[in-house]
Amino acid sequence: MLRPRTPHTTAIVTGLAALTAALAVSSALATPAAHAAAGGRTTPASGDCAAGQLCVWPSADFGGKRRTYELSDTDIESCVPLPGGSGAASFANRTGRPVTTYQSAECAETAEFDTYPGGGSWVPRSPYQVRAFKVWER
Numbered sequence: 001m002l003r004p005r006t007p008h009t010t011a012i013v014t015g016l017a018a019l020t021a022a023l024a025v026s027s028a029l030a031t032p033a034a035h036a037a038a039g040g041r042t043t044p045a046s047g048d049c050a051a052g053q054l055c056v057w058p059s060a061d062f063g064g065k066r067r068t069y070e071l072s073d074t075d076i077e078s079c080v081p082l083p084g085g086s087g088a089a090s091f092a093n094r095t096g097r098p099v100t101t102y103q104s105a106e107c108a109e110t111a112e113f114d115t116y117p118g119g120g121s122w123v124p125r126s127p128y129q130v131r132a133f134k135v136w137e138r
Contacts, residue, residue, distance in 0.1 A: 097138065098138070114127070
């Protein structure tokens with residue numbers, strides 16, 4: 001047998017409906033967006049960067065031509081300037097090791113620098129133009 005709704009149960013039902021709607025929106029926002037690529041394929045909005053790589057892009061939001069670096073061709077704990085004085089405005093660290101990015105092309109600590117964990121760090125908008133990096137042992 002159904003009971004008539006009271007103002008209290010109406011408020012609870014309304015609150016639950018609002019919470020359900022909010023969770024649905026939150027879930028949709030948490031799902032990585034996709035960008036359309038040539039041929040109708042989609043790529044993750046977080047930048048396409050394979051495990052074991054450090055990927056850098058010249059534009060914010062992983063835009064422009066991606067450059068990749070791997071541990072097999074990068075000296076550990078050595079300053080690696082980006083080629084030709086180019087800079088990166090976004091990057092992803094999937095090396096499995098910490099990476100420090102530098103505003104200075106010489107890895108000088110007098111300019112801006114930050115270290116990002118290697119388990120998977122995506123930075124769509126670097127707080128400064130990255131001109132060099134170091135990959136650390138641990």
